[in-house]
Amino acid sequence: xxxxxxxxxxxxxxxxxxxxxxxxxxxxxxxxxxxxxxxxxxxxxxxxxxxxxxxxxxxxxxxxxxxxxxxxxxxxxxxxxxxxxxxxxxxxxxxxxxxxxxxxxxxxxxxxxxxxxxxxxxxxxxxxxxxxxxxxxxxxxxxxxxxxxxxxxxxxxxxxxxxxxxxxxxxxxxxxxxxxxxxxxxxxxxxxxxxxxxxxxxxxxxxxxxxxxxxxxxxxxxxxxxxxxxxxxxxxxxxxxxxxxxxxxxxxxxxxxxxxxxxxxxxxxxxxxxxxxxxxxxxxxxxxxxxxxxxxxxxxxxxxxxxxxxxxxxxxxxxxxxxxxxxxxxxxxxxxxxxxxxxxxxxxxxxxxxxxxxxxxxxxxxxxxxxxxxxxxxxx
Amino acid sequence: xxxxxxxxxxxxxxxxxxxxxxxxxxxxxxxxxxxxxxxxxxxxxxxxxxxxxxxxxxxxxxxxxxxxxxxxxxxxxxxxxxxxxxxxxxxxxxxxxxxxxxxxxxxxxxxxxxxxxxxxxxxxxxxxxxxxxxxxxxxxxxxxxxxxxxxxxxxxxxxxxxxxxxxxxxxxxxxxxxxxxxxxxxxxxxxxxxxxxxxxxxxxxxxxxxxxxxxxxxxxxxxxxxxxxxxxxxxxxxxxxxxxxxxxxxxxxxxxxxxxxxxxxxxxxxxxxxxxxxxxxxxxxxxxxxxxxxxxxxxxxxxxxxxxxxxxxxxxxxxxxxxxxxxxxxxxxxxxxxxxxxxxxxxxxxxxxxxxxxxxxxxxxxxxxxxxxxxxxxxx
Numbered sequence: 046x047x048x049x050x051x052x053x054x055x056x057x058x059x060x061x062x063x064x065x066x067x068x069x070x071x072x073x074x075x076x077x078x079x080x081x082x083x084x085x086x087x088x089x090x091x092x093x094x095x096x097x098x099x100x101x102x103x104x105x106x107x108x109x110x111x112x113x114x115x116x117x118x119x120x121x122x123x124x125x126x127x128x129x130x131x132x133x134x135x136x137x138x139x140x141x142x143x144x145x146x147x148x149x150x151x152x153x154x155x156x157x158x159x160x161x162x163x164x165x166x167x168x169x170x171x172x173x174x175x176x177x178x179x180x181x182x183x184x185x186x187x188x189x190x191x192x193x194x195x196x197x198x199x200x201x202x203x204x205x206x207x208x209x210x211x212x213x214x215x216x217x218x219x220x221x222x223x224x225x226x227x228x229x230x231x232x233x234x235x236x237x238x239x240x241x242x243x244x245x246x247x248x249x250x251x252x253x254x255x256x257x258x259x260x261x262x263x264x265x266x267x268x269x270x271x272x273x274x275x276x277x278x279x280x281x282x283x284x285x286x287x288x289x290x291x292x293x294x295x296x297x298x299x300x301x302x303x304x305x306x307x308x309x310x311x312x313x314x315x316x317x318x319x320x321x322x323x324x325x326x327x328x329x330x331x332x333x334x335x336x337x338x339x340x341x342x343x344x345x346x347x348x349x350x351x352x353x354x355x356x357x358x359x360x361x362x363x364x365x366x367x368x369x370x371x372x373x374x375x376x377x378x379x380x381x382x383x384x385x386x387x388x389x390x391x392x393x394x395x396x397x398x399x400x401x402x403x404x405x406x407x408x409x410x411x412x413x414x415x416x417x418x419x420x421x422x423x424x425x
Numbered sequence: 426x427x428x429x430x431x432x433x434x435x436x437x438x439x440x441x442x443x444x445x446x447x448x449x450x451x452x453x454x455x456x457x458x459x460x461x462x463x464x465x466x467x468x469x470x471x472x473x474x475x476x477x478x479x480x481x482x483x484x485x486x487x488x489x490x491x492x493x494x495x496x497x498x499x500x501x502x503x504x505x506x507x508x509x510x511x512x513x514x515x516x517x518x519x520x521x522x523x524x525x526x527x528x529x530x531x532x533x534x535x536x537x538x539x540x541x542x543x544x545x546x547x548x549x550x551x552x553x554x555x556x557x558x559x560x561x562x563x564x565x566x567x568x569x570x571x572x573x574x575x576x577x578x579x580x581x582x583x584x585x586x587x588x589x590x591x592x593x594x595x596x597x598x599x600x601x602x603x604x605x606x607x608x609x610x611x612x613x614x615x616x617x618x619x620x621x622x623x624x625x626x627x628x629x630x631x632x633x634x635x636x637x638x639x640x641x642x643x644x645x646x647x648x649x650x651x652x653x654x655x656x657x658x659x660x661x662x663x664x665x666x667x668x669x670x671x672x673x674x675x676x677x678x679x680x681x682x683x684x685x686x687x688x689x690x691x692x693x694x695x696x697x698x699x700x701x702x703x704x705x706x707x708x709x710x711x712x713x714x715x716x717x718x719x720x721x722x723x724x725x726x727x728x729x730x731x732x733x734x735x736x737x738x739x740x741x742x743x744x745x746x747x748x749x750x751x752x753x754x755x756x757x758x759x760x761x762x763x764x765x766x767x768x769x770x771x772x773x774x775x776x777x778x779x780x781x782x783x784x785x786x787x788x789x790x791x792x793x794x795x796x797x798x799x800x801x802x803x804x805x
Contacts, residue, residue: 050765074765075765078472327760327783336756347759366431368428380727389431
């Protein structure tokens with residue numbers, strides 16, 4: 046077999062967004078020929094991939110064709126043509142995460158059932174096929190309604206607090222998840238290679254923008270008790286083992302006010318809650334993903350310094366050619382590192398980039414991040 | 426004027442080697458559209474540049490054409506068509522480092538004269554036009570003969586210790602530099618933007634492979650006295666000011682056994698002695714170069730953790746399709762980070778990549794680096 050740095054060894058990535066982009070930056074270090082596919086000809090990966098295929102990742106034939114000359118195929122988004130990946134796997138291609146994992150993750154109902162079957166702690170839930178079925182759970186208010194498929198980046202999720210909210214409920218197959226009275230939202234990213242070696246990143250803490258359900262701030266490491274930390278890590282590791290998965294898995298969890306840790310949801314790929322690992326850890330999540338899918342030894346996940354990640358979201362009232370107000374001011378702050386995703390057009394709440402602020406102490410990093418958030422506005 | 430992240434703001438780099446490649450990795454963070462030019466269609470930058478132009482950087486017309494639609498032009502190697510860059514500058518293009526700086530640096534004779542004129546400490550030297558002229562300096566043995574132009578990566582430099590060596594002397598315009606009885610070779614990289622702001626990286630120490638005059642190990646930070654450190658930094662800063670240069674300048678220096686600091690030579694671009702800054706410093710030399718040439722605020726150069734850089738050179742007896750023996754073993758060592766430059770063919774002593782080993786203490790990083798050097802062999 047060729048080496049992973051050989052000219053004829055190509056790694057295919059379905060999706061050409063910012064996660065693929067940061068994966069490319071790491072792939073360059075190892076001379077891994079990363080090829081991406083996206084239907085958007087101006088996707089963040091389009092100009093800097095080893096090869097870029099401008100086709101739809103939901104198109105069966107296009108995915109099969111794309112996979113043909115790749116040694117390993119991976120994804121940077123779950124919403125891909127899984128049937129095509131299954132066929133490629135059947136033909137002997139290495140597909141990581143495995144299509145079977147994508148099947149579980151793609152449907153939030155199947156995901157919840159999987160947690161239940163494997164005794165992985167998660168909030169109680171009910172599955173409904175449409176809006177009409179919701180009313181039978183009236184006595185269970187309040188809950189979060191999550192569309193089983195197609196939700197992404199905060200879309201397809203909303204709170205149903207009482208009968209008043211029933212009108213706006215999604216009329217689609219959904220998970221109704223009992224409201225979790227949580228103290229914190231945390232995340233653990235864990236990696237596993239074909240040899241079965243695993244490695245987890247330290248627990249981080251997320252602060253969401255309640256309006257759009259997107260991560261606004263991420264604190265690394267999380268400020269939690271040792272007991273919670275151990276629980277969270279054990280749950281993440283048990284999850285990747287239960288999935289028998291190869292690759293990177295982000296496990297988002299709630300810490301309840303009474304000290305329990307419950308899985309919120311999982312993503313089998315590099316994740317928003319791991320961006321900071323580029324600056325804060327010995328090995329970044331992107332490098333770890335590549336190590337895992339190529340069956341290389343996993344890297345050290347040790348913390349180099351604490352950090353805070355701030356997502357740069359498009360301001361609500363701007364649409365068009367992007368302008369990063371205040372970015373040069375932010376670049377003056379020592380330890381503030383910008384990552385701009387290469388999207389030329391901004392839209393309300395679009396993820397346009399992120400900034401990581403690092404410092405010897407977490408509190409300093411938090412102060413810098415708050416400053417950045419005040420300074421930088423994504424406008425048009 | 427467009428912003429540096431605008432779609433029509435392109436930055437041109439003459440040369441498509443490993444330095445350009447690492448520059449691209451940083452440029453992606455800031456969504457800077459980095460376009461490279463190299464006559465080698467398989468140059469390390471060829472597949473991952475925003476645009477790649479397969480033309481010779483010594484060709485006047487090709488450089489002019491390349492520069493036309495670029496907002497800023499820079500280099501990753503000195504041996505470029507300077508006349509074309511002068512013309513582009515005359516037409517109002519920003520060219521950093523300035524062509525005038527490239528003129529001084531390209532010719533080691535002019536470089537030495539520049540140091541002398543500006544009272545920058547350097548070893549005594551003589552200029553000769555050819556081999557025949559060398560014999561008039563017989564009473565000055567031993568010295569290093571350095572070809573005034575065209576030397577690169579250890580080529581064009583040799584020791585002339587006595588009359589016996591005269592036969593093998595280069596028959597070309599050269600600098601004869603009095604042998605420096607040095608204790609250490611050190612380097613300081615300093616950056617300067619158009620506003621005149623400067624920032625220097627901490628002093629590092631280089632260990633050369635005597636056989637081929639290439640850096641084999643680099644230790645960061647250097648183990649030197651505070652007095653030497655201050656001298657070295659002051660000299661580097663005075664040099665970039667004297668050149669009135671915008672961009673990144675690597676100043677390689679000798680520390681003599683009697684405690685003096687003398688400039689060996691300078692390079693107005695990212696440099697082999699700054700690779701470790703990717704892992705070891707808050708801002709890498711590549712990011713700093715981009716900040717400098719785009720007149721952005723310079724970044725913090727603070728040390729995150731000590732590190733040792735090992736060049737991965739092609740083994741002497743191998744030529745052909747590259748094979749990195751032992752690389753996976755090396756990747757098991759925590760804090761060992763590989764950078765493979767994407768050259769598919771190895772040659773004796775060709776720079777194929779580098780590895781940076783980091784640790785909380787320099788001695789630990791040194792131990793890891795020695796281990797890596799034992800493990801990794803670049804073969805075919």
